[in-house]
Each structure stands twice: as C-alpha cells, then as structure tokens.
Amino acid sequence: MRVIVVGAGVGGLTLAHGLRRAGIDVVVYERDSAQGRPQGISLHIDERGASALRACLPPAHAAMAEATMGGPREQTLALSEVDGSLAVESTQPSDGLAGRARPGRQAHRPLLRAVLLTGLEEVVRFDSEVTRFVQRGDGTVRVWCADGSVDTADVLVGADGIGSAIRRQYLPHVQVVDTGRRMLMGATPLRAVADTGLPDLIGDSPASMRAGGTMLALGLLRFTESPATARNRWLPALSPSAVAEVEDYLMWALPSTQDRLGSAESPAAVWHRATELISDLPPALRSVVARAWPDATVALRIGMIPPPLPWQASPVTVLGDAIHLAPGFGANLAMQDAHHLRDALAEVDRGRITLLDALAAYENTMRRTSFVPAKASA
Ligand SMILES: Cc1cc2nc3c(=O)[nH]c(=O)nc-3n(C[C@H](O)[C@H](O)[C@H](O)COP(=O)(O)OP(=O)(O)OC[C@H]3O[C@@H](n4cnc5c(N)ncnc54)[C@H](O)[C@@H]3O)c2cc1C
Structure with a gap:
C-alpha cells in the first residue's frame, strides 16, 4: 500500500511516522519550506496527543518529546x-x-515539529503544494502539485490544515467560518x-x-x-x-x-x-x-467548522484541522486522528479488513471523537 499525506503539520507527521513503523510506504507533500511558518510558541498536550505520539513515533522520538515537555x-x-x-x-x-x-503538559511547538521531522528527510517533500486530485477507475488516487508534478497512491490523506485544498475539493459543503x-x-x-x-x-x-x-x-x-x-x-x-x-x-x-x-x-x-x-x-x-x-x-x-453529516468513504480521507477545529486542543485531535488512521491502515495492510471498511471506521470514530469537543468549545 502507498499513502500520500498532504501537509507536514503535527497530524501529518505523526501519521507518517506511524505508517513507516507499520511498514507502509508513505510520502508527505508540504507547501512550506523546511523552515515552516510561525504557528505559535507552545501546545498543551493531553493524553490523546501523548498516547498518539507514543504509539506512532519511534521510541527515541517519543522519549525526546516527553523529556522536553513542562x-x-x-x-x-x-x-x-x-x-x-x-x-x-x-x-x-x-x-x-x-x-x-x-490534564496535560506544555510542549515547545518548534521543538516538537523538529522532533517530528527527524528521520523523515526522505519522506517529506517541502515546497510542494498539492492543488488537486482525481480518483481513478482502478481505485488509486492521483495528485497534482503547483509545480506540475504528479504522484499516485492507494490512499490520499488531507492533513493540510484549516485551508485544506483536499477538503475543499472532496467535501465542498464543509465550510470554515471565520x-x-x-x-x-x-x-x-x-x-x-x-x-x-x-x-x-x-x-x-x-x-x-x-x-x-x-x-x-x-x-x-x-x-x-x-x-x-x-x-x-x-x-x-x-x-x-x-x-x-x-x-x-x-x-x-x-x-x-x-x-x-x-x-x-x-x-x-x-x-x-x-x-x-x-x-x-x-x-x-x-x-x-x-x-x-x-x-x-x-x-x-x-x-470553526460546523459538524458535517457523514459522507461515504473512498480512498481519500482527511484528518486534523482540515476537517475539525479546536484552537485549544486541535493538535491533540490531529494526533489522535493520525493514531486511529494508522491503526486502520495497518489492519488493511495485514489483510484483515478492506480499505474502504477501514476508512469508513476511521471516519466514524473521527466524527464521533473530534466533533463532540469541537461543538462544546464553540
Ligand atoms: C491560538 C491557537 C492556540 C492553540 N493552542 C493549542 C494547544 O495548546 N494545544 C493543541 O492541541 N492545539 C492547539 N491549537 C490548535 C493546533 O494548532 C492545530 O489544531 C494543529 O496545528 C492542527 O494540526 P494539523 O496537522 O491538522 O494542521 P496544521 O498544523 O495546520 O498543518 C497543516 C500543514 O499542511 C500544509 N499545507 C496546507 N495546504 C497545503 C497544500 N495544499 N499542499 C501541501 N501542504 C499544505 C501547511 O503548510 C501545514 O504545514 C491552537 C490553535 C490556535 C489557533
């Protein structure tokens, strides 16, 4: 199985580590350069984010992240x-x-990002903005980048944050309200x-x-x-x-x-x-x-994103801020999504469940666990 992840934020990078650890081929396309853009200085990490980091990251990465929290x-x-x-x-x-x-601990955001990028040098393609995709007749998904390059995979994950290009094409009825x-x-x-x-x-x-x-x-x-x-x-x-x-x-x-x-x-x-x-x-x-x-x-x-009605699963899916927003704990939800999606795709890779069933189960869990707190916080 090959997975394309769009977006090297906390969610996309946690997923990339998790898939690699499960032996699944993954590439991450990131619009920004390796320096990234300012996103705030710190994050409150609760047990949802912490357990996703422990489950998806190599043990040394997880230990580094934990050792440097408050x-x-x-x-x-x-x-x-x-x-x-x-x-x-x-x-x-x-x-x-x-x-x-x-309850949780405070993490230094730029340091956490650097930890997440470590070891993914061959996986993350910076300065690569994904602009659109097509679902093909053979079940694969093809994506285009702004520079004209093209790539194909079995699964496309939009982890591209609040302005998600993947969500805008795939679920155009889901709107962000400023x-x-x-x-x-x-x-x-x-x-x-x-x-x-x-x-x-x-x-x-x-x-x-x-x-x-x-x-x-x-x-x-x-x-x-x-x-x-x-x-x-x-x-x-x-x-x-x-x-x-x-x-x-x-x-x-x-x-x-x-x-x-x-x-x-x-x-x-x-x-x-x-x-x-x-x-x-x-x-x-x-x-x-x-x-x-x-x-x-x-x-x-x-x-904020009002909770959407369920949609039918396909080889295209979304996680994190691309689909739900929670300014005080959204990174925890993005990492939690990555954890659940990694587990679902690992089951597919082992031949225990079909891809569409796994993605439907992931999306049901994500809608249940991420939109309830988002609604409460709104
Ligand atoms: C004021 C404020 C305070 C917050 N405090 C906390 C906190 O304490 N704890 C907490 O858990 N959360 C907090 N959050 C929320 C948290 O910042 C987000 O929920 C989290 O960063 C979402 O992660 P993500 O991976 O889904 O998206 P992002 O981190 O936004 O990553 C998306 C990535 O996709 C890239 N991208 C976008 N479009 C494309 C494209 N077309 N092609 C390629 N790449 C693309 C972007 O450059 C970016 O790197 C806060 C948010 C705000 C606004």
Whole structure:
C-alpha cells in the first residue's frame, strides 16, 4: 500500500511516522519550506496527543518529546490583584469537562515539529503544494502539485490544515467560518520575569487574569530536561539548531478580535499592538508582554467548522484541522486522528479488513471523537 499525506503539520507527521513503523510506504507533500511558518510558541498536550505520539513515533522520538515537555498541568488558576500584588483567586481542575482543558503538559511547538521531522528527510517533500486530485477507475488516487508534478497512491490523506485544498475539493459543503476572533500569542524568557513573582505563583499550571474587558492567559514552560541534554540522550539525529538557544519561558495569549488587532501583521507590529491592548492589566502582567521576544509573537485566526453529516468513504480521507477545529486542543485531535488512521491502515495492510471498511471506521470514530469537543468549545 502507498499513502500520500498532504501537509507536514503535527497530524501529518505523526501519521507518517506511524505508517513507516507499520511498514507502509508513505510520502508527505508540504507547501512550506523546511523552515515552516510561525504557528505559535507552545501546545498543551493531553493524553490523546501523548498516547498518539507514543504509539506512532519511534521510541527515541517519543522519549525526546516527553523529556522536553513542562511539568504536569492539572489545574487552571484565576489570578487577581490584591493590595497591588498578584494572587491566586481560584483554581479549577483540568478535568476535560465542558469548556475546560484536560490534564496535560506544555510542549515547545518548534521543538516538537523538529522532533517530528527527524528521520523523515526522505519522506517529506517541502515546497510542494498539492492543488488537486482525481480518483481513478482502478481505485488509486492521483495528485497534482503547483509545480506540475504528479504522484499516485492507494490512499490520499488531507492533513493540510484549516485551508485544506483536499477538503475543499472532496467535501465542498464543509465550510470554515471565520469567527473574527484572533489569539495574540507570544513568549517571554523566564529570566526576564523572575522579579514579577509570577513563576513561583503559577508553577506549571495555566493561569489567566481578567481586568476590564481584557484577559491574558499564561503558561510557564520549564523544560523537564534541558533540550540540549535530552537531544544527546535520546535523539542525536535531531538538528542541533532545534535545541540551540532554547530556554525556559512564559507563554502568554491574549484573546482579541480582528477589529481590535487592526492592520498589525508582522510579529513586531502584533507584539506592539499587544502591549497597547493590555493597558487595563496590572504592571506585573504588562511587563510580561513588554519583555517578550517580539519576533515570537503571532496573531492566530480562530475559525470553526460546523459538524458535517457523514459522507461515504473512498480512498481519500482527511484528518486534523482540515476537517475539525479546536484552537485549544486541535493538535491533540490531529494526533489522535493520525493514531486511529494508522491503526486502520495497518489492519488493511495485514489483510484483515478492506480499505474502504477501514476508512469508513476511521471516519466514524473521527466524527464521533473530534466533533463532540469541537461543538462544546464553540
Ligand atoms: C491560538 C491557537 C492556540 C492553540 N493552542 C493549542 C494547544 O495548546 N494545544 C493543541 O492541541 N492545539 C492547539 N491549537 C490548535 C493546533 O494548532 C492545530 O489544531 C494543529 O496545528 C492542527 O494540526 P494539523 O496537522 O491538522 O494542521 P496544521 O498544523 O495546520 O498543518 C497543516 C500543514 O499542511 C500544509 N499545507 C496546507 N495546504 C497545503 C497544500 N495544499 N499542499 C501541501 N501542504 C499544505 C501547511 O503548510 C501545514 O504545514 C491552537 C490553535 C490556535 C489557533
């Protein structure tokens, strides 16, 4: 069996590792260059993402990913200002109940991406944008890239994110709705905010504070093992640049709207706008944003996809943000999809189930497990 995956995001790369480990031939087409584009600094990984990584990645990759996550996050803190100092006003368990996160750990997004790319040098084709596909009479699928190149496989997986070209052709009735909301995200070196008392106050727990109409969320990433040491121990094949100059930091996220963001686009402009938007917050929080790495700031669009009716399975399928969106835990869902799809395709490869039955079962599970939380979060 040969599988074409479109998109080298967390979902597509997790699937590629899983298929390789199952002995299945896979190629990944990625529109961007190897450097990729800014996608935010960190990810909250819960047990869905963690178990997908353990199941699909080679053991050394999974160990590297785990060693470089932050400590366990089991509760969310609400902060307030008392007598001029920040204090914890209340705590909420991270139990995954509606609107709440599941327990998990924070991962450094660029490092996780570099770990996922390690060992897939022969598999991922960068600068290759897939533009369309055709399902052929012999059951195979043919894809075309923007540069005119063509490839054929038994299965095509659209793991190409929110703007998915595969979804737009295959399931044109499934529409992304731009909510108009934006999340401004950035990071500040931990050493730069030690004097605010915040690191000791929040520990490994995600925290947030509201004042006036403004809310700022914070998450501290203290690497459990230093990335450079972990690389030497677990994954020497990882590019040294992935761990160079990586240090503990405080991630911050500022929910906003396109209207409030205005015309800011470059990282420095978005960072500058963030400093203006938090004028209602206490000085300690304002200094977190003021002392950030401006280049690490991004403004991410928040979209949603209303749950679609089931469709008939074919050798074309989709996973992750290409079909469902959940800004706070979408990477976990993308990795979970990859895990389920790898298991389904491995069963086909062993001759235990037909391809279409396996894909129908995968898609039923995906619609059941990924759209319920997406609906709740909407
Ligand atoms: C503000 C914000 C905060 C978030 N925080 C979290 C969090 O803490 N935890 C969490 O689990 N999730 C979080 N998410 C969600 C998470 O970022 C996404 O759900 C996740 O990245 C989806 O993974 P994916 O592999 O499906 O798609 P993506 O990561 O988007 O990857 C898609 C890839 O496909 C490529 N591509 C696109 N079109 C083509 C094409 N035509 N041809 C070839 N390649 C193509 C893209 O370049 C990209 O590399 C957050 C999202 C937002 C917006």
